Amino acid sequence: MATVSYPASVPREGHVFPAFALIGWRWISRNPASTVAPILLPFIFLYFLFLISPGLFPLEVIGAMLFTTQNIGSWVLGDSATWRIECALQDLFVASPMGKVRYLFGIAVSNLIAAAPALVVLAVVLSFAVGHPVPWTSWAILFGALVVVWVLFSAIGVAMSSRLTSQREIWPVGNLTFTVLGMLSPLYYPLSYLPPLWQQAALFFPTTYAAILAQGAFGLAPASTGSMTIDAVLLLVLAVLGTAVALSLYRWRGA
């Protein structure tokens, strides 16, 4: 395919993130239930988990934060696929100077806006649920883990969206992929609670390290500085690998 060349007057730098953030804000301002759903659903499950295992509640709140962030990937998949299949908007984006990575981060920012209220409420609940003062470094580690999970799963979402052919596939494919990935990792319980084989399988998933890291940072699971460093490195390595694979599978032109 011939490379498109733009005249010098066409801006190479734009306000992509604010524009996509505005799209995210418009979506939740027009349809408030779309904000309530991501807030309410983790709480419904947290209530259920609190009833059946009250001792693990702070850990489960961290799990809900990671799961909500991971689910942004499912929404990215939905938006990207809808814009391409139903609105034929992707052709417009491809024809613009914006590259696919910038497009990915744009949709990821847009959907982060919708998830932000849920994450803020969960963070407040966590601060009360932990029951002891938490140093700022613990919050920084949790924030870092959430950012890595957000980027990775947004990349997976946008890559999968480019392979869908019908709008009716969006919800089941997204739901299946992101829920199964979330459940295979020990987000809502300590890794040690799982059967040995499942524990070993879970070590191949980046969210496992995000969960272990955040649980260790808040003192909810035994962890030393050395083990947390190794977990952080493994999280980053797996996330970079996963993002690279997702981007290589992502069909930008001619999708």
Place this chain on the structure above:
Amino acid sequence: MALPFALPNFRGAASFSATEARVQLHEGIAVFTSMITQFVVLIFVWVLARSILPVAILGAIIFSMFTLGQRVLNEAAYVRVDHKLNELYLASPLTPESYFLGIAVGVLLAYLGPILILVAIAVLWVAFTPLLAVELVATSLAVWLFSSSMGYVLSTLFRDMRAIWSYASILYNLFGVLPPVFYPVGLFPTALRPIALVMPPSAAAGLLQDALRPGVLSSSDVVLAAVALAVESLVMFGVALLWARRTAQER
């Protein structure tokens, strides 16, 4: 005015049910993924509180029947909003009542496979008695009738497909996961128990839990749950039949 339950009102229901079941079965992945929430909850219970697994499995069956209403809502709205196919169906000899019932029965037939997998798991994990088996069938059908009727009525209120997911998932998870469907009714606050027992999914789950371990509910609670489930199902079914005819006339 014709009675909503009169037989001529259901002309074409059987053939439209078969058509709708075939349409649904084309969405194999949607049928497969209909069990995700149930299996997620069962995994939670298996990892964290294995002793309540029989209760959770019975709850998963009831929840599956309840969420069929969400499928009816999605399908009826999709046919109407995206394709306007309802105009074509209703211009044919198919009656509005049969149109609603056809979608509801078709969805039930298509999604019965995954539900039967849960039933097979229940047979392995739950100590079935004849009473429990009969109650499971009866309460499941009542929950399906209520939920499908509610789903159809709600579907007529939406004008935009993108708004449906949020509202439907709030509604169905709120009534299906929050009250004691997947967990023992004894863990639900005592003061709020009557409220849980008049909501169809938790009423059904409560009755099943009492059949599983007699004495979980008092006799007055059993009567409350049984009467509420039966009355709400029949009333909602009647409302849906009347609503189907009314919305067809208003087109």
